[in-house]
Structures are given as C-alpha cells and as structure tokens.
Amino acid sequence: MTSTIEPVAHAKAKDSLLYLDGVSVSFDGFKALRGLSLVIEPGEMRAIIGPNGAGKTTMMDVITGKTKPDSGDVYFAGDTDLTRLDEAAIASLGIGRKFQKPTVFESHTVWDNIDLALAGDRKPFATLFHRTSQAEIARVEEILDTIRLTDKRDWLAANLSHGQKQWLEIGMLLAQEPKLLLVDEPAAGMTDAETAETAILLQEIARTKSVVVVEHDMTFVRDLGVKVTVLHEGSVLSEGSLDAASADPKVIEVYLGR
Amino acid sequence: MVTNFLLRALDRRTAIVLIAILGVGILLPVLNLATDPSSPFHVPTYVLTLLGKYLTYALLALAVDLVWGFCGILSLGHAAFFALGGYAMGMYLMRQIGDRGTYGNPLLPDFMVFLNWKELPWFWTGFDHFWFAAILVLLVPGILAFVFGWFAFRSRVTGVYLSIITQAMTYALLLAFFRNDMGFGGNNGLTDFKEILGFDIQADTTRGALFFASALALAAGFWICRAVIASKFGKVLVAVRDAESRTRFIGYRVEGYKLLVWTLSAMMAGVAGALYVPQIGIINPGEFAPANSIEAVIWVAVGGRGTLIGPIVGALLVSFGKTWFTSGMLAEYWLFVLGGLFVLVTLFLPKGVVGTFLARDRKKPAEKPIEDVVAPGAVGQAAE
Numbered sequence: 001m002t003s004t005i006e007p008v009a010h011a012k013a014k015d016s017l018l019y020l021d022g023v024s025v026s027f028d029g030f031k032a033l034r035g036l037s038l039v040i041e042p043g044e045m046r047a048i049i050g051p052n053g054a055g056k057t058t059m060m061d062v063i064t065g066k067t068k069p070d071s072g073d074v075y076f077a078g079d080t081d082l083t084r085l086d087e088a089a090i091a092s093l094g095i096g097r098k099f100q101k102p103t104v105f106e107s108h109t110v111w112d113n114i115d116l117a118l119a120g121d122r123k124p125f126a127t128l129f130h131r132t133s134q135a136e137i138a139r140v141e142e143i144l145d146t147i148r149l150t151d152k153r154d155w156l157a158a159n160l161s162h163g164q165k166q167w168l169e170i171g172m173l174l175a176q177e178p179k180l181l182l183v184d185e186p187a188a189g190m191t192d193a194e195t196a197e198t199a200i201l202l203q204e205i206a207r208t209k210s211v212v213v214v215e216h217d218m219t220f221v222r223d224l225g226v227k228v229t230v231l232h233e234g235s236v237l238s239e240g241s242l243d244a245a246s247a248d249p250k251v252i253e254v255y256l257g258r
Numbered sequence: 259m260v261t262n263f264l265l266r267a268l269d270r271r272t273a274i275v276l277i278a279i280l281g282v283g284i285l286l287p288v289l290n291l292a293t294d295p296s297s298p299f300h301v302p303t304y305v306l307t308l309l310g311k312y313l314t315y316a317l318l319a320l321a322v323d324l325v326w327g328f329c330g331i332l333s334l335g336h337a338a339f340f341a342l343g344g345y346a347m348g349m350y351l352m353r354q355i356g357d358r359g360t361y362g363n364p365l366l367p368d369f370m371v372f373l374n375w376k377e378l379p380w381f382w383t384g385f386d387h388f389w390f391a392a393i394l395v396l397l398v399p400g401i402l403a404f405v406f407g408w409f410a411f412r413s414r415v416t417g418v419y420l421s422i423i424t425q426a427m428t429y430a431l432l433l434a435f436f437r438n439d440m441g442f443g444g445n446n447g448l449t450d451f452k453e454i455l456g457f458d459i460q461a462d463t464t465r466g467a468l469f470f471a472s473a474l475a476l477a478a479g480f481w482i483c484r485a486v487i488a489s490k491f492g493k494v495l496v497a498v499r500d501a502e503s504r505t506r507f508i509g510y511r512v513e514g515y516k517l518l519v520w521t522l523s524a525m526m527a528g529v530a531g532a533l534y535v536p537q538i539g540i541i542n543p544g545e546f547a548p549a550n551s552i553e554a555v556i557w558v559a560v561g562g563r564g565t566l567i568g569p570i571v572g573a574l575l576v577s578f579g580k581t582w583f584t585s586g587m588l589a590e591y592w593l594f595v596l597g598g599l600f601v602l603v604t605l606f607l608p609k610g611v612v613g614t615f616l617a618r619d620r621k622k623p624a625e626k627p628i629e630d631v632v633a634p635g636a637v638g639q640a641a642e
Contacts (some may be wrong), residue, residue, distance in 0.1 A: 086511075087507055088506055091506070091507055091509035092509045096507075096508075103503075103504040104501070105496065106500050107499075108493060108496060108500070115490075117508045122510050123511075125518075127489065127490040127491040128263070128490075128491040129262075132490075176508055176509065
C-alpha cells in the first residue's frame with residue numbers, strides 16, 4: 001500500500017524544498033506530533049509559532065534526523081527521504097540547525113568555530129590531513145563580517161555574550177552553506193537592540209537561503225514580516241500572514257483560552 | 259602526507275619537549291654505564307629501571323589523556339590495552355627462554371609443561387619472532403579497541419555508562435587471564451625472561467637500551483598526539499567533547515572520530531605495556547586490575563587533562579610519590595593518599611598542575627572581554 005502512495009507524495013513534494021506530510025511522533029504514549037503537514041518553498045522564509053508543547057522542537061528533531069517519525073513523509077528538495085538518514089547525512093545535504101540555547105564550541109576560538117562548520121569533507125582521515133586553503137580563510141573572514149564578530153575572531157567562544165553566541169551559531173550555520181536553515185528561538189534572551197539586529201541578519205540570510213524560524217516573540221515575528229504557521233498540539237492550526245493568523249478565532253482561542 | 263602531518267605540528271614548544279625527553283633517554287643510561295659506581299653522577303641500575311617504568315606509565319597517561327582530555331571519553335579500562343601489549347611482548351620473551359626453563363623443555367614454556375600440555379597452542383605460533391610480537395603489540399589492543407568502540411560509539415554510549423563498560427571490559431579480561439586453560443600462565447603470568455633480541459635482559463646495557471626505547475616511544479607518542487591535536491581532526495575532537503550534538507548537526511559523524519582516536523590511544527597504551535614488561539620482568543593478570551586503570555586516570559587529572567605535557571608530569575609525580583610512600587612505614591595507606599589526591603586535585607586544581615601553572619600563551623584572549631566590558635564602566639565610575 002505504501003508503494004502506491006509514495007509516488008503521489010513525490011509528485012506533491014516535487015517543487016518544494018521541504019515537504020512534511022502527515023508526520024506523527026509519540027513518546028511513551030504522548031503524541032508530540034499528530035499528522036503535521038508543512039511545505040516550504042525554495043527561497044522561502046517561514047515563521048513557526050505556537051504555545052509550549054505545540055511540537056515545534058520535535059518538528060525540528062524530525063527534520064534533522066534526531067527523531068524518527070512513527071508515520072508520515074519527510075522529503076527534502078523533492079525526492080530525498082529524510083526519515084532514512086542520520087544527523088550527519090542530513091547536515092551534509094544542506095540543512096542547518098540552530099538550537100534554542102546557543103550551542104557553540106566554548107573552548108575553541110570564534111575563528112575555529114566557523115572553520116569547523118565550513119563546508120568540506122567531514123571524514124576523520126580527511127580532517128586529520130586537512131590543510132586550510134586561502135579560499136577557506138577568505139570564506140571565514142566573509143562570515144565573520146556578516147555576523148559582526150570580525151574583531152573577536154581570536155576570542156574563545158566561551159567569553160562571548162549571549163547575543164554574540166547566537167550570532168556565532170548562525171555564522172556556523174552559514175559556513176555549512178545550507179539550503180535550508182532551521183532556527184529555534186533566535187531572539188530568546190536577547191536585548192531589544194540585539195533582537196532587532198538579529199531580525200535584520202536573518203532577512204539578509206533569507207535572500208539566498210530558505211529559513212524556518214521558530215519563535216515565541218511576536219514583535220520579532222512582526223519584524224521579520226513573513227508567512228506564519230501556527231502549531232498547536234502537534235499539528236497546523238492556522239497559516240498565513242501574521243495579521244491573518246492573529247485574527248483567526250482558533251488561534252485566539254488557543255492563545256487566550258476560552 | 260604523514261611526514262607533512264608530523265612536521266606541521268613541530269613548533270618550538272613541541273621541539274623542546276621532544277629534545278628534553280630524548281635527552282633524558284640518552285643521558286641516564288650514559289651516566290649508568292660510563293660512570294664509576296662511586297661517582298656522584300652515577301645512576302644505579304635499579305633507578306634506571308624504575309625510571310624506565312615511569313616512562314612507560316607516562317606513555318599510558320598520554321594515551322588516556324588523548325581520549326579523555328581531548329574527546330571527553332573517560333576510559334576506566336586503559337590498563338587492559340597496556341596489559342595486552344605487555345602480554346604480547348611477554349609471549350615473545352617466553353619463547354626466547356628456549357630450553358633454559360626449570361623443566362628444560364625446548365618446545366614448551368614451563369607453565370605448559372606443568373599443566374601437562376603436549377604442544378604449543380595455536381595462538382602462541384609466531385611469537386618466536388620479534389617482528390611478529392611487535393606487530394601484535396599494536397594489533398591486539400588496536401583490534402579490541404576497534405571492536406569495543408565500534409559497538410559502543412555506534413550505540414551512542416557516552417559519559418559514565420561508557421566508563422562503566424570500559425571498567426567491565428578490563429575486569430572481564432582480568433578474570434579470563436587468571437584461568438590456567440587460557441594458555442597465558444594463569445595467576446603467575448609470564449616471567450623468568452632471559453633474553454630480548456639475543457641480549458641478556460638483566461645486563462646494564464640492555465637496561466639502558468630499554469630505557470632509551472621507552473623515552474623514544476614516549477617522545478614519538480607525544481609528537482603524534484601533538485600532530486593529532488593540532489590538526490582539524492583534533493579540533494573536531496574538542497568540539498565533540500564540548501558539544502557533541504552540535505558537532506553532529508554541522509555534519510560530522512562523531513562515532514568515526516571517536517573510533518579512530520580510541521583505537522590510536524589503545525595502540526599507544528599497548529606499546530607502553532610492551533616496554534614495561536621487559537623492564538619489570540613479569541606480566542600477570544594483576545595488570546588488568548580496575549585499580550590500575552583508575553590510577554592512570556589520576557595521573558592525568560593530577561598533571562592536567564587536556565594538555566599533553568600534563569599527563570607525563572602527572573604520571574612521573576604520582577609514581578615518584580607512590581615509590582617513596584610505599585617504601586616507608588605508611589605503605590598500607592597509599593591508596594587513601596591516592597584517593598585523597600584525586601579529590602583534592604578535582605576540588606582545587608581542576609586543570610591539574612600543568613594546566614594551572616603552565617597554561618599555553620594563546621589562552622590569553624580569555625582575559626580580553628573582562629577588560630573591554632569593565633573598562634568603560636570603571637572609567638565612568640572614576641569620573642563620578
């Protein structure tokens with residue numbers, strides 16, 4: 001039966017960058033995702049909002065290979081079945097992920113953090129005998145410039161401020177040269193000035209790549225000015241512009257209660 | 259490629275350490291052989307042998323630090339790889355005894371005659387040759403580590419769970435080697451060695467050569483570790499230690515990295531064991547004891563994990579302490595001292611002796627942000 005359904009899924013997934021259809025995940029009986037469907041077009045930037053426990057992080061886990069779905073299809077770039085691949089393979093395909101809590105390599109310098117993330121051969125023996133090329137140096141410098149950390153290149157990442165760590169992590173994602181960026185709450189714990197600057201940074205990135213942003217902060221989502229998907233209890237509740245979504249009675253009920 | 263890989267890591271500091279190790283490796287045997295026993299510069303043979311043992315411990319500590327200090331894999335079973343390397347060398351030394359054993363049997367080692375065995379077990383074939391034993395010194399610990407690591411790292415066993423199964427591994431080997439029918443001399447192990455490469459194993463010149471070989475192995479181990487750490491591979495190891503899942507999400511298959519460094523580390527420990535046995539003159543199952551592996555971890559902690567000089571310094575310091583302490587009246591309290599040392603170092607010197615007092619200069623940028631953040635405020639306050 002699956003064999004007859006798969007070609008259909010392929011056909012629908014064909015022109016999309018990321019295609020999720022009827023994805024369900026449960027942990028010990030708790031249904032984190034129930035029949036989640038979501039399509040991201042190439043070059044699109046999408047904001048995902050939803051109350052705690054709506055399944056935002058689980059969705060990211062499924063896309064990046066950390067969690068295998070119980071059922072449903074997950075396709076990347078039309079025909080790559082992500083449910084069969086592990087984290088490293090998915091990352092090499094061009095899906096980058098930023099965690100909610102900034103996660104950088106604290107005992108490495110800012111430079112080395114970017115250098116490690118730089119696209120290239122990831123096999124152990126290849127890195128053992130790797131020699132840094134001029135092109136790689138130029139690329140790291142370019143990224144440091146984008147994320148505004150050029151003057152801190154020799155700092156240990158541990159000594160950066162919270163906001164700077166978030167940028168460094170975004171820079172590491174850029175270095176991977178991904179086609180799709182998944183960004184989990186980039187504005188969490190940032191000052192207002194940093195939040196605004198992060199929105200500008202993400203918009204810059206979205207000019208060349210698809211970006212999915214999960215965020216709680218409504219001001220930030222408004223700053224981004226993109227299509228919004230509202231998740232609730234593991235499936236899509238509403239989709240559209242932020243204004244349309246906020247006016248949706250179902251969304252109002254979930255957010256404000258009855 | 260490999261030459262390039264090694265030469266690239268040869269900075270001034272590495273060169274100084276290499277020269278220091280090799281200098282000691284040459285100087286002490288010369289002082290032992292070329293000076294008169296009455297001379298104040300004379301190094302007695304027993305001291306040479308003792309220090310030679312310490313050098314093999316230092317190499318074991320380096321191996322532990324490579325996986326623990328740089329990749330976050332806390333091995334509580336590294337003495338197993340050390341002992342396996344030691345057994346491979348011990349088997350060669352047993353075969354060199356020939357018909358000079360107590361029973362004078364030209365074909366079988368004494369313990370096999372005692373057990374009434376009629377022929378040499380298949381796994382003893384080839385150990386008549388030094389080159390064969392030398393290869394197995396690397397291969398046996400290497401293969402065990404590879405198989406163990408392949409299963410453990412693929413299943414993503416980490417942290418304390420991994421430490422516990424390494425401990426179980428060495429304990430299982432301890433029990434296995436105690437059995438007489440394993441064919442490795444059971445409880446007594448392998449001993450009564452006569453010759454190595456045709457030289458009398460008790461002779462001062464042989465002792466001197468073994469001491470130099472230990473220093474050479476330690477220097478080579480240090481250089482290889484330095485090159486590994488300085489490479490991009492080494493940076494990935496530290497990344498795995500700091501944030502394993504982040505490393506996966508930027509596309510590194512972490513298990514491959516762990517497996518490679520783990521196997522390399524086990525082979526280094528095997529070499530250390532192989533040099534230990536001819537100097538000590540015996541290898542028995544006691545070398546697999548869990549306490550030995552834990553002691554190696556303490557050397558690294560005391561010296562400073564995550565530095566390469568640290569484990570060498572730690573192994574030498576703690577071993578000196580052990581020799582000094584256990585030769586006095588307080589001998590039976592040594593384990594308490596060792597345990598206390600571990601607690602004190604963890605509490606007060608978490609970076610170890612070397613990490614605390616000889617930190618690398620490039621760590622300096624760590625202080626920068628404090629200046630930058632504090633300075634404007636401090637100026638403002640001063641103005642008020």
